[in-house]
Amino acid sequence: MGVKLERIVKTYYDNLEQGKITARKCKDCGAIEWPPLLACNTCGSTEMEWIEIEAKGKMLQFVMSSPITRRPEMEDIKPYVLAVVQIDEGPAVNAMVRGITRKNKKLIESKLPYPVHATIVPRDGYSTVIFDIDEVEE
Amino acid sequence: MDPKNNINQTTLHPYSRSVSIIGVGCTPFMYTLDNPETAGLTEGELFGYAALKAMEDAGVTPKDVEYYFHGQASPFNGSNYITPNLQVSEWFGMRGKGSIHHSEACCTGYLALEQAVNAVASGKYNVVLSGCVEMGDAIADIDKPAHFRKKFDDALFQESLKWIYDRAYTRAMMCGPNLHQDDGAAWYKQTYGLTDEEMDDTLLSMACNSRRSAAKNPLALARKTYEEMAREAGYENTLEFMKENFPKMTGNLRAPGLELKCDGAAAFIVCPTEMASQFTSKKPIEVLGIGNATREANQPHVELYGTLEATRQVYELTGVKPEEIDLLMTNDFFITSQLIAAECSGYLPKGEGWKYFIEGRTSYDGDKPINTNGGRCSFGHAHAASGVADIYEAVLQMRGEAGEHQINKLPKTTFIRGFGGAQNLAAIILRTKE
Numbered sequence: 179m180g181v182k183l184e185r186i187v188k189t190y191y192d193n194l195e196q197g198k199i200t201a202r203k204c205k206d207c208g209a210i211e212w213p214p215l216l217a218c219n220t221c222g223s224t225e226m227e228w229i230e231i232e233a234k235g236k237m238l239q240f241v242m243s244s245p246i247t248r249r250p251e252m253e254d255i256k257p258y259v260l261a262v263v264q265i266d267e268g269p270a271v272n273a274m275v276r277g278i279t280r281k282n283k284k285l286i287e288s289k290l291p292y293p294v295h296a297t298i299v300p301r302d303g304y305s306t307v308i309f310d311i312d313e314v315e316e
Numbered sequence: 317m318d319p320k321n322n323i324n325q326t327t328l329h330p331y332s333r334s335v336s337i338i339g340v341g342c343t344p345f346m347y348t349l350d351n352p353e354t355a356g357l358t359e360g361e362l363f364g365y366a367a368l369k370a371m372e373d374a375g376v377t378p379k380d381v382e383y384y385f386h387g388q389a390s391p392f393n394g395s396n397y398i399t400p401n402l403q404v405s406e407w408f409g410m411r412g413k414g415s416i417h418h419s420e421a422c423c424t425g426y427l428a429l430e431q432a433v434n435a436v437a438s439g440k441y442n443v444v445l446s447g448c449v450e451m452g453d454a455i456a457d458i459d460k461p462a463h464f465r466k467k468f469d470d471a472l473f474q475e476s477l478k479w480i481y482d483r484a485y486t487r488a489m490m491c492g493p494n495l496h497q498d499d500g501a502a503w504y505k506q507t508y509g510l511t512d513e514e515m516d517d518t519l520l521s522m523a524c525n526s527r528r529s530a531a532k533n534p535l536a537l538a539r540k541t542y543e544e545m546a547r548e549a550g551y552e553n554t555l556e557f558m559k560e561n562f563p564k565m566t567g568n569l570r571a572p573g574l575e576l577k578c579d580g581a582a583a584f585i586v587c588p589t590e591m592a593s594q595f596t597s598k599k600p601i602e603v604l605g606i607g608n609a610t611r612e613a614n615q616p617h618v619e620l621y622g623t624l625e626a627t628r629q630v631y632e633l634t635g636v637k638p639e640e641i642d643l644l645m646t647n648d649f650f651i652t653s654q655l656i657a658a659e660c661s662g663y664l665p666k667g668e669g670w671k672y673f674i675e676g677r678t679s680y681d682g683d684k685p686i687n688t689n690g691g692r693c694s695f696g697h698a699h700a701a702s703g704v705a706d707i708y709e710a711v712l713q714m715r716g717e718a719g720e721h722q723i724n725k726l727p728k729t730t731f732i733r734g735f736g737g738a739q740n741l742a743a744i745i746l747r748t749k750e
Contacts, residue, residue, distance in 0.1 A: 187484045213485040213614070220323060238616070241502045241567040247494040260495040262616040270616050272491040272499075290506070306488040 181224040186214050189228070194298050194305040199233050201267065202226040212269040233296035233307065235265035237275055240290075242283065255299060255308060263294055263309055277311035286311065322625045328605060328633040331437035336600030336749055337429075338592050339374020339585035341366040341447075342708040344535045345696030348579045349454045349465055356463035359388075359395050362581035363449040364407035366701075370445065371408075374585035375595040378409030381585070382441040385431045386417045387424040387448035389699035389736075393476050394468070396456040404449070421480055422647055422736025424448055425582070425703020429744060432586045433603045442591060447583025448700035454579050473577065480738040481613050492613030493738070500619055500652040501568035508667040515568055518670040520558045522651045523572035523693055525679035530690025532680060532721035535705075537578050537696030573651035573693060580698030582705045589749055600749045601711050605633040607743040619653065622741030623660040623733060630743040638662025641745075642727030643713055644684075645706040647735040648691045654678065657733040658686060661743070680721040688713060688721055703734055707746075714748050 186202070190213060193200040201212035205227055209220035212231060217224045240261035247260065252274075259278045264270040275294055278286050286292050293312040298305050343362050348354040363386070371377060386401035388394065397403045401417040420427050425448045432446035454465035455472075478487060486492045505515050523542065530536035546557035562570040592600035607629030609622040631638075638661060646657035655673065658664040664672050664684060672678055678686040689695045689709035692702060710730040712718040727748075734742030 190485075213489075239499075239502055239506055241495065241498040243494075244498070244564065244566040246565050247497065249490075249494070252490055260491050260498070262495075271489070271614050272495050272616055273489055274491050301488065304488065306490070308490075 181216065186216060190214050191304050194307070197298060198230050199296055199298065199307060200228055201231045201269070203229045210267045210269055212265065212267065212271070231265065231267045233265045233267070235263050235294055235309070236291035237294045237309070237311065238262045238264055238270070238291050240275060240278060240286075242278075242280070251302075258308070261309070264291075265296070274308040275311060276308065322621055325625060326608075326629060328607065328629050330633065331433070332439060333437055334589035334602055335433045335436045335586050336589040336592050336602045337584050337586055337707070337711055337746070338596050338598070338600055339370045339372070339376065340583070340708040340711045341369025341371075341373060342535060342582040342705050343580050345537045345578050345580040345698055345705065347453045347537070348451075349467060356465065357454075357579070358462040359397075359400065359449050359451060360404045360407035360462070362579070363404040363447055363583070366449070366581040366583040367408040367445055367447050370447070370583040370585050376443055376585060380443050380595070381410060381413070381445045382443050383413060383435060384410060384415045384445040384447070385428055385435075386415055387419065387428045387446070387700045387704070388417065389419060389421045389424050389450055390476060390479070391417070391419065394451045394455045396458040410445075419700070420737045420740045422649060422697075422699050423703065423734045423740035423742060424700035424736070425706065426647075426732065426734025426742040426744060427740065428704055429584070429603065429707060430606050430608070430742065432584070433606065436586050436588060443585065443587045445583060445585055446704070447581060448704045449581035450698040450700045451579050452577045452698045468577070486612065486614040489614060496613060496618065496738070497569060497650050498567040499617060500650070500656045503617055503620060504652075504655060504670070508670075510670065514670065516559070517555055518655065518673050519569060519573045519651055520555050521673045521676065522654050522678070523558070524554060525673060525676055525682070526648075526651070526687055526691040527572075527694045529680040529688045529721050530694035532719070533689050533695065534719075536690040536694055537576050538690070538694045542572065568652065569650060575649040575692040575697035576694070578696040578698050580696065580701045580705065582701050582708050584704065584707055584711070592749075598715060601714055602747050602749045604636065604745040604747050605630045607633070609741040611739055611741070613738040618739045619656055619735060619741070620660065622739055623657060623735070623743065626741040626743035627661050627733075630745050634745050636729065636745050636747075640729050641731045642725060643688065643710065643723060643730040644686045644733070645710050645730065646687060646733040647703065647706070648687060648693065649697055649736075651691070651693050653735060654686050654691070657735070661731050661733060663731060680723055683724070685723045688718065688723055699736075703736075706732055710746055714746065
């Protein structure tokens with residue numbers, strides 16, 4: 179028992195390669211850390227266990243990409259927005275969300291918080307998690 | 317706002333003894349390479365000048381100063397140093413005395429005060445120098461002597477910005493480092509129902525107000541007002557001129573709302589308040605308290621929640637009420653931060669603050685002055701040094717020594733909101749000791 183030295187970052191990315199999004203759940207208070215960390219930020223416990231999560235959630239806020247926020251290395255995933263996403267398991271993060279264009283922006287904005295789901299996308303030598311919006315309802 | 321976002325809170329304890337600022341010094345903020353008279357200035361000359369001006373102002377000599385803190389946001393990139401406190405240590409008469417370097421990106425200058433006050437409040441030292449320098453526009457030409465510099469171009473700057481962000485997850489998730497420019501404005505619009513046009517007018521008005529302050533400040537980098545530029549271009553309406561000539565660079569910000577990265581240094585001297593009169597006849601500026609918070613850029617609304625927590629701490633410690641604040645200084649490398657800091661600190665009313673900017677009330681001659689030196693978008697942003705430059709400005713204003721940009725009511729209490737490094741937050745309250 180007690181804190182254990184382990185490769186949390188490597189395990190997370192290895193799991194993504196297997197198509198699994200994983201997090202760490204506090205055995206004491208039940209809070210979930212995603213992306214996974216060593217200790218619980220809610221109660222401070224070091225008793226954490228690995229769990230697989232679905233990472234469906236809600237987009238709470240978004241901004242369109244712009245001249246100084248676009249990056250050449252992100253070309254393959256456009257169009258995207260920069261968003262605040264809260265997943266159903268609890269954690270909220272800043273994350274990329276696909277599926278919003280100039281055309282449907284106002285509609286999506288009017289329906290915030292908008293449902294989204296996680297997608298694992300390949301990068302250069304590793305994979306990461308972004309989100310896609312659920313189907314747009316007119 | 318979800319209060320769970322500030323689940324880990326700290327209660328501050330009173331300082332073991334009262335500490336005051338008794339001297340300040342600051343260089344002009346400048347593009348050193350663009351002027352034949354300043355091209356080739358080095359870290360030692362800039363830091364040394366600011367340090368010695370602060371000592372002169374405090375009525376102390378290098379022999380009186382017992383220790384110094386050195387801050388620089390990016391010493392390896394800008395100066396090719398990893399122990400930059402040593403590299404300037406010979407330049408201001410303190411050879412051999414102890415020092416330490418610290419680096420918290422754009423919050424460095426505010427935490428320079430944290431470090432110095434703690435060192436004196438603990439009783440270890442009586443007279444401490446704290447200063448910061450940044451060559452934000454003229455970086456080292458590394459195989460040549462220090463006066464050989466080269467322009468820190470935007471491509472290299474953007475590359476270096478990555479170093480602020482976590483490599484475990486944040487960079488890979490690609491959002492936090494790119495969202496922060498717009499997060500405050502997007503949150504504010506959504507929370508208080510502002511239109512895009514209202515936010516645009518607010519941010520441009522902020523830039524106009526700050527530039528009017530900078531126009532009166534001899535140390536400021538950009539001193540031509542937007543009103544003057546508009547008139548010269550044949551426009552009667554300044555905001556119309558700005559909208560037509562400065563396209564949006566982010567979802568909300570145009571160039572007048574983005575920092576002017578430059579070179580500069582600033583420093584101050586602190587001592588126990590009860591000893592101040594031994595050195596100077598000027599009223600000491602007491603540091604009542606400093607709140608701190610740190611939030612990583614993958615977390616939502618870093619600036620907002622971090623500012624709220626740091627602010628909560630310092631109000632709880634000091635018992636000061638928001639209505640007692642006479643002057644607000646804040647890091648505004650994205651000018652939206654003026655609005656976020658003003659409302660989080662209670663200096664402007666929640667959801668209403670944006671109107672004060674549009675009405676021009678936040679310039680040096682308004683009734684709610686903010687960033688009276690001109691702020692990062694007009695005074696200039698020499699990253700680490702800028703926080704100390706804010707402290708320099710606050711002290712000048714509180715003494716009534718700010719000259720042409722002196723605010724109408726002599727401020728007795730100043731709130732300083734530090735922010736930077738994706739992100740460290742600090743909330744500082746200064747009060748003139750009568």
